[in-house]
Amino acid sequence: MNPKTLLNDVIGTIPPSGIRKFFDLASSMEGVISLGVGEPDFDTPWHIREEAIYAIEKGRTFYSANAGLPELRKEICRYLKRKFQLEYAWNTDILVTVGGSEAIDIAFRSLLNPSDEVIVLSPGYVAYEPCVRLAGGVPVIVELKEEDEFKLKKEQLQKALSPKTKAILMNFPGNPTGGIMTREDFSEIVPLIQQSGIAVVTDEIYAELTYSGKHCSIASFDEIKDQVILISGFSKAYSMTGWRLGYIAAHQDLIAAMNKVHQYAIMCAPTISQYAGIEAMAKGDGDVEMMKDSFERRRNFIVNGLNRMGLKCPMPQGAFYVFPSIRHTGMTSEEFCEKLLEKEKVAVVPGNAFGASGEGFVRISYAYSIDEIKSALERINRFLENS
Structure with missing residues (x-):
């Protein structure tokens, strides 16, 4: 007997999380900078x-x-x-x-x-x-x-x-x-x-x-x-x-x-x-303000860096993600993320993980240290220059 026949009709049509797919890939590789998961890097106060x-x-x-x-x-x-x-x-x-x-x-x-x-x-x-x-x-x-x-x-x-x-x-x-x-x-x-x-x-x-x-x-x-x-x-x-x-x-x-x-x-x-x-x-309240101020500095840093290298990235007004367009590269969102992970060991999430209208974009979390973001930007820039 095939156990899959026991499942309801809906569950079989739902794909696994596109976020977890790249997180799991990144965690199996050495030296990866992962900017994929939306989790603050601060310890709980x-x-x-x-x-x-x-x-x-x-x-x-x-x-x-x-x-x-x-x-x-x-x-x-x-x-x-x-x-x-x-x-x-x-x-x-x-x-x-x-x-x-x-x-x-x-x-x-x-x-x-x-x-x-x-x-x-x-x-x-x-x-x-x-x-x-x-x-x-x-x-x-x-x-x-x-x-x-x-x-x-x-x-x-x-x-x-x-x-x-x-x-x-x-x-x-x-x-x-x-x-x-x-x-x-x-x-x-x-x-x-x-x-x-x-x-x-x-x-x-x-x-x-x-x-x-x-x-x-x-x-x-x-x-x-x-x-x-x-x-x-x-x-x-x-x-x-x-x-x-x-x-x-x-x-x-x-x-x-x-x-x-x-x-x-x-x-x-x-x-x-x-x-x-x-x-x-x-x-x-004080903890929230401290973390928010830090996220805002990181946001400004990563948006400026992405735009300088030619990835069009509007300034987000909330949360801790940027959503730059990668359309000019000629790659799909998944191709871009897979090649970036393979060649430069940077993990970001393809935009189509968030729906078909996310195709042509990637999601990058800036809930990471400035040093990690800086290193990731250097690798992304090198990837674009060599693609």
Whole structure:
């Protein structure tokens, strides 16, 4: 018997992550500079780690409430109010999850009926389209344009909406593009969202890493707030990727539904991580600013370097990725990345890993030291000169 016949029809059609493919290749080679994975190179700040150690010492290792520790949910509400002027009730509107990834998964499993359509922006994070499909939904791809700074335009949304549309998935600041949406940008599309009555799943994991002005959440528009499922977490802002801690803020009816999926599939987020999360949000603003300042310096350094060598690279306004065009080389995104890894031992991610509209680009993370970035740029330049 072929065990593959036991699998459901959808899982067999979903490709492995294009990010992991190049990360795994790079990790099997000596002397590789890997700029592929979106993970801050900072250690989790010591006072946050210390709080987790203290929780272990005090035996705080039991299950929490399904929705998360009350004090963490309160701290999340204080944080959202302090940073983004968003009002949520801690006891009904917040759900603590195992990273932002679980939050995205349970949001779509709670929202979608079979064949419901979800508008997915492309280029976009590799997990979005598979999560929609695994929940029985149908992704409707909207291609963001470089000339529009990878923003969603009103005309694009209008064209993608249909009677079958159940939700739209947004990610600003964006991975892989670093694109953002200002309040003025959102103002153009909010009336359409209100009129259509669709859900908005907004992944704001990079909210703290906004370099041009302050981050604007689409949840700040009162007329559609009840339609918005805001997803975020601790991985990027506090350098807590391995702690697997995220959260959802939404209307209490949506939270109650998502908590059903969460409690049967997960039970609760790791309790020790939750205690660390309380410390991070209560006392971590200085850490966030320090890391953000460092990322901004790295961003400026890598964008200037790429443009000098002829790789057209706009200045991203958020996150910690650049998305330069490699079209003039005549290579596809995958060819460029494979040859760069083979000849110069630099690992970056092909743009088409983030959707077909990413073809002709590569994603480079600058969540690495200036020294690593400098060495990588020298190798990339040599590769271009010899290609």
